[in-house]
Structure formats: C-alpha cells, structure tokens
Amino acid sequence: MTVIPLTEGRHPALTPRTHEILLEDLVVDADIGFHDFEVGSPQRLLATVRVRLDLAHWPQTDTREASWNYDFIRTGIRQLVAARRFNLQETLAQEIFDMVAAQPGVVGLTVWLRKPDVYPDAKAVGVLLSSD
Numbered sequence: 539m540t541v542i543p544l545t546e547g548r549h550p551a552l553t554p555r556t557h558e559i560l561l562e563d564l565v566v567d568a569d570i571g572f573h574d575f576e577v578g579s580p581q582r583l584l585a586t587v588r589v590r591l592d593l594a595h596w597p598q599t600d601t602r603e604a605s606w607n608y609d610f611i612r613t614g615i616r617q618l619v620a621a622r623r624f625n626l627q628e629t630l631a632q633e634i635f636d637m638v639a640a641q642p643g644v645v646g647l648t649v650w651l652r653k654p655d656v657y658p659d660a661k662a663v664g665v666l667l668s669s670d
Contacts, residue, residue, distance in 0.1 A: 557596040558646075561587045561611045569623035570630065570653075577623070582655055583630075584662065587611050587638060588648040595643025611638060627651045627665045635667045646670060 564587075567580040589606070597604035614637050624630045635649045652664030 558590045566619045568619045572625040584652045586650040590646030591643045592645045631667050
C-alpha cells in the first residue's frame with residue numbers, strides 16, 4: 539500500500555498561511571484593581587493568549603520536542619499574577635504580551651484579559667492587546 543502525503547493533490551489555496559496556538563480563558567485569581575474594595579481582594583481573571591508562529595517554529599514532526607510549549611504561557615501568567623498586585627489590567631496584559639513576544643518564532647500576538655465578575659449585567663470587562 540502506498541502512503542500519499544496529505545498535501546498531495548490539495549489545491550494551493552488550501553495551504554495554511556497562518557500557524558497559531560491558543561490558550562483560552564485561563565482562570566487566575568489576581569490582586570488587581572485600583573478601587574479600595576479591590577485592593578487585597580483577589581478577583582477572578584480570564585486570560586486568553588493567541589500566538590502566531592512563523593513556519594520555521596511550527597512543528598514539522600509529531601514529537602514532543604517539536605511542539606510549542608503551552609506550559610510556558612500558562613506558568614508565566616500564573617507567575618506574573620503571583621509576583622505582585624496590579625492596579626490595571628492594561629499593565630498585566632502588557633507584561634504577558636512582552637513575555638510571549640520575546641519567544642523565538644512569534645510573529646503575531648493577541649492577549650485578552652477579562653474580569654467576569656465586575657457587573658451583574660455584563661459578561662466581563664477587559665482589555666485586548668494585539669499586534670494585528
């Protein structure tokens with residue numbers, strides 16, 4: 539039996555042009571906010587990070603060694619939140635953005651932070667930073 543590569547016979551327009559990984563809605567408790575009632579009272583925060591990689595850093599083999607490290611993003615966010623308190627979501631979002639942007643192969647990046655428990659009549663309040 540002959541194995542035909544999955545790309546053989548595929549129309550060129552169907553070749554992936556974007557290679558992204560996603561960490562969606564990581565839940566962390568953060569000491570964040572500038573109101574008196576927020577200081578020292580950790581709040582639930584949702585963090586989403588979308589990373590666009592250049593093709594050279596996209597896995598070319600189905601091995602652990604070829605993969606991009608999701609744990610780096612998750613652990614890095616948890617460490618940033620645990621290290622200090624933040625007055626603004628904007629500041630934390632920028633620190634997450636800078637941490638991920640410094641990694642090899644990153645050519646595009648979106649960081650989205652949301653506080654889901656602020657208003658009873660809104661799903662969340664938050665900030666989004668994107669290189670797009």
